[in-house]
Amino acid sequence: MINPGHKNLITDVDGIKVGNSHDETSISGVTAIVPDNAAVAGVDVRGGGPGTRETEVLRPDCLVERVDAIVLSGGSVYGLEAASGAVSALASQKRGFAIHDFNIPIVPSAILFDMINGGDKNWGDMPPYRDLGKQAVLDAGEDFGLGNVGAGYGANAGTLKGGLGSCSAVTEGGIQVGAVIAVNPVGSVVVPGTHNFWAWELEQNNEFGGFGAPKIEGNLSLDGLDGSRLGANTTIGVVATNVAMSKSQLQRVAIMAQDGYARAIRPVHTPFDGDTIFAMSTEKKEMDKPEPLALAKIGAIAADCVARAVARAVYHADSLGIYPGYRELFDKK
Numbered sequence: 001m002i003n004p005g006h007k008n009l010i011t012d013v014d015g016i017k018v019g020n021s022h023d024e025t026s027i028s029g030v031t032a033i034v035p036d037n038a039a040v041a042g043v044d045v046r047g048g049g050p051g052t053r054e055t056e057v058l059r060p061d062c063l064v065e066r067v068d069a070i071v072l073s074g075g076s077v078y079g080l081e082a083a084s085g086a087v088s089a090l091a092s093q094k095r096g097f098a099i100h101d102f103n104i105p106i107v108p109s110a111i112l113f114d115m116i117n118g119g120d121k122n123w124g125d126m127p128p129y130r131d132l133g134k135q136a137v138l139d140a141g142e143d144f145g146l147g148n149v150g151a152g153y154g155a156n157a158g159t160l161k162g163g164l165g166s167c168s169a170v171t172e173g174g175i176q177v178g179a180v181i182a183v184n185p186v187g188s189v190v191v192p193g194t195h196n197f198w199a200w201e202l203e204q205n206n207e208f209g210g211f212g213a214p215k216i217e218g219n220l221s222l223d224g225l226d227g228s229r230l231g232a233n234t235t236i237g238v239v240a241t242n243v244a245m246s247k248s249q250l251q252r253v254a255i256m257a258q259d260g261y262a263r264a265i266r267p268v269h270t271p272f273d274g275d276t277i278f279a280m281s282t283e284k285k286e287m288d289k290p291e292p293l294a295l296a297k298i299g300a301i302a303a304d305c306v307a308r309a310v311a312r313a314v315y316h317a318d319s320l321g322i323y324p325g326y327r328e329l330f331d332k333k
Contacts, residue, residue, distance in 0.1 A: 001171070001172055002169050002170070002171050002301065003169070003170060003204070004167060004168055004169060004170070004204050004205065004207070005168035005169070005170045005176065005178070007142070007143065007168070008166075008167050008168055008204075008205075008207060009142075009143075009144065009166045009167070009168060009178065009180075010033070010166050010167075010168060010178030010179055010180040010238065010239075010240055011141075011142040011143070011144075011168075011178070012168035012170065012176060012178055013168065013176045013177065013178045013240045013241060013242050013282060014176060014242045014282055014284045015035050015036045015037065015039070015242070015282030015284060016033065016034075016035055016036075016178065016240050016280070016282060017033075017034045017035070017036065017140040017141055017142060018031065018032065018033055018034070018140060018141070018142075018144050018150075018166075018180060019031070019032045019034060019135075019136040019137055019138065019139035019140035019141065019144070019150075020032075020136055020139060020144055020145075020149050020150030020151075020164070021132040021133075021135040021136040021139060021150065022132070022148075022149070022150065022153035022154075023119075023128045023132060023153075025119065025120050026075075026119040026120055026121055026123065026128060026154070027114065027117050027118060027119025027120075027153065027154040027320060027321050028073075028074035028075050028079070028114050028117075028119060028121075028128070028129075028132075028153060028154040029073075029074055029132060029149070029150045029151055029152070029153030029154065030071060030072070030073045030074070030079070030082045030129060030132040030133050030135075030136045030150060030151055031071070031072040031073070031136060031149075031150030031151040031152070031164060031180065031182060032069050032070070032071050032072075032086055032133065032136035032137045032139075032140055033069060033070045033071075033072075033180060033238045033240070033278075033280070034068075034069045034090075034137055034140040035067075035068075035069070035240075035280060035282055036282070037282070038066035038067065038068050038095070038097075038106070039066055039067060039240075039280045039281060039282050039283070040065055040066050040244075040245060040246065040247060040250060040280070040281045040283065041058055041066065041067045041070065041108065041247070041250060041278055041279060041280045041281075042058055042060075042247050042248070042249070042250030042251035042252075042253065042254050042278070042279045043055050043058045043108065043251065043254055043276065043277070043278045043279070044251065044254035044255045044257070044258055044276070044277050044279075045274070045275070045276045046258045046261075046269045046275045046276070046277075047233075047234060047235075047269055047270070047272075047273035047274040047275035047276065048269070048270060048271035048272065048273065048274075049233070049234065049271065049272055049273060049274045050110070050234070050274035050275075050276055051076060051077060051079075051080065051110065051111040051112075051113075051234070051274050052080075052108070052109065052110045052111075052274075052276060053080050053083050053107075053108060053109045053110075054083070054106065054107060054108035054109065055108055055110075055276075057106060057108065058108060058247060058251070058278075059247075060246070060247045060248040060251060064097055064106055065247060066097075066106065067106045067107065067108055067280070068090050068095045068096055068105045068106050068107060069086050069090060069105070069107045069137060070107065070108055070109065070238050070278050070280065071083045071086050071107055071108075071109035071110075071133055071136070072109065072110055072111075072112075072150070072151035072180075072182045072236050072237065072238070073109060073110075073111045073112070073129055073132070073133065073151050074111065074112055074113075074114040074151055074153065074154045074155065074182075074184075075111060075114065075115070075127060075129050076111055076112075076113045076114075076115050077111065078127040078129055079109075079111035079112075079127075079129050080109060080111055080129075081127060081129040081130045081133070082109065082111075082129040082130065082132055082133030082136070083107045083108075083109040083133060084130050084133065085129065085130040085131055085132065085133030085134035085135070085136075085137070086105070086107045086109075086133040086134065086136065086137045087105045087107050088130075088134055089133075089134045089137035089138055090105035090107065090137060091103060091105055108278060110234075110236040110274070110276040110278070111234070111236070111274075112151065112155060112182055112184040112233070112234040112235070112236055112274070113184065113233060113234055113274075114153075114154035114155055114156070114184060117154045117155075117156060117320075117321040117322060117323065118320075118321030118322040119154055119321060136150065144166075145164075145316075146163065146164055146165055146166060146312055146313060146316040147163040147164065147165075147313065147315075147316030147317040147318060147325075148161070148163055148164075148317055148318050148320055149163065149164040150164045150182070151164060151182035151236070152164030152165070152182045152183060152184070152313055152317070153320075154320070154321065155182055155183055155184035155313075155317075156184060156321075156323040157183050157184065157185055157188070157189050157265075157313070157314050157317075158185065158186070158187060158188035158189065158190075159188070159323070159324075160188075160189070160190070160314055160317070160323060160324060160325070160326055160329070161314070161317040161318065161319055161320055161321075161323040161324060161325045161326070162182075162183040162184045162185075162313060162314060162317060162323070163182075163183060163313040163314060163316060163317030164180065164181070164182050164183070164313055165179075165180070165181050165183055165308075165309035165310055165311065165312035165313025165314070165315075165316070166178065166179060166180040166181070166309050166312065167179060167204070167207065167305050167308040167309045167312055168305065169301050169304065169305055171301075173288070174242075174285055175241065175242070175243055175285065175297075175298065175301070176241060176242040176243075176284075176285075177239065177240070177241045177298060177301045177302050177305055178239065178240050178241075178305060179237060179238065179239045179240075179257070179260070179302065179305035179306045179308075179309040180237055180238050180309060181235060181236070181237030181238075181306060181309040181310055181313060182235065182236050182237060182313070183235050183265075183309075183310050183313040183314060184233055184234050184235055184236075185233055185234070185235045185261075185265045185268060185273055185275075186233040186267075186270055186272050186273055187265045187266050187267045187268050187270065187273075188265070188266060189264055189265055189310055189311060189314045190314075190326075191214040191216065193216075194214040194215065194216070195211060195326075195329070195330035196211050196212065196213065196214035197209075197211065197264070197311040197314075197315075198263065198264050198265065198266055198307075198311075199263055199264040199307040199308060199310060199311040200212055200213055200214065200311075201213070202263065202304050202307050202308050202311075203308065203311070204308065207308065207311075207312055207315075208308070208311040208312050208314075208315035209315055209327075211330075233270070233272050233273045233274070234273050234274035234275060234276075235261060235265065235268075235273065235275050235310070236274070236275070236276045236277075237276075237277055237278070237306065237309065238277070238278045238279070238280060239253065239254070239257045239277060239278070239279050239280070239302040239305060239306060240279070240280040240281070240282065241253070241279075241280075241281055241282075241298055241302070242281070242282050242283075242284040242285045243281060243283075243284075243285050243286075243287050243294070243298060244281055244283040244284075244285065244286055244287055245281040245283075245287065245295070249291075249295055250279040250280070250281055251279070252295060252299060253279040253295070253298055253299045253302050254277045254278060254279040255299075256296075256299030256300065256302060256303050257277045257279060257299065257302040257303050257305075257306050258275065258277055258303075258306075259303040259306075260302070260303040260304060260305065260306025260307040260308075260309075260310070261275055261277075261306060261307075261310065263303070263304075263306075263307040264306070264307040264308075264310035264311055265310060277306065279302070314326050315327065
């Protein structure tokens with residue numbers, strides 16, 4: 001059996017903490033995923049318009065094996081500065097890759113576009129993201145909210161308010177997998193013409209409303225894909241597991257986890273999205289044998305977690321800026 005963890009958050013994975021911060025004026029925010037100890041990590045970038053930092057270091061052929069945090073941020077290119085704030089916070093904690101007399105915090109990051117959500121982005125030459133990144137790291141803990149939180153604070157999902165979503169899955173054998181996703185796609189997370197999530201069949205314990213299967217009549221439309229939001233998108237996130245893995249194995253988990261986007265968002269991986277998923281291992285449990293089969297199982301669980309986290313992000317988001325919240329539009333029938 002595979003069931004959600006106690007919190008149904010990525011922090012059900014032993015050794016993972018999450019911190020969030022936001023700026024109400026600009027309607028934007030930052031999420032930091034901070035392992036208790038430096039964690040092995042991989043990444044997969046699938047969208048056509050990505051914005052990332054330090055993803056090359058995660059290639060299996062590169063020197064550094066572990067990361068000290070991963071940062072997800074709004075703000076488009078300005079949000080990449082959030083990782084600098086995270087680096088400062090981690091350096092003050094004496095964390096990082098040891099070289100000579102220095103500790104160099106390794107903080108890969110990805111950003112989404114939330115620049116036209118109604119917030120005031122007239123911040124001059126001092127965007128808020130460095131401070132937000134530092135605050136998010138210092139805020140890291142095991143409990144956090146969903147919806148209008150962190151990197152999902154200013155996000156939108158098609159024509160709905162987007163947000164930050166998370167969930168977890170734990171097997172009887174002690175394998176832990178979790179996801180945290182900032183949901184801001186050009187595509188729709190609900191079946192057009194209905195209030196049902198594309199990811200409805202993966203729902204656990206009514207975690208995103210319990211609306212069940214959609215009633216589809218006629219041909220499906222590409223709801224919201226009308227050109228008004230093109231270029232203003234991207235869904236980014238992290239999956240984590242307690243199972244010990246190499247960078248190349250985690251890259252495969254990240255690749256498989258991207259399928260969770262396809263189960264929850266349509267269309268996805270468009271030229272206008274920068275869809276990115278990082279994968280992390282806290283190395284608390286040895287991988288079962290044979291390893292390729294164990295890896296396949298973990299990747300499959302990760303993909304389901306991603307889809308569930310996407311739906312939870314939108315379900316928990318409240319109306320903000322120019323986009324309406326899901327629960328304010330749809331009542332359970």
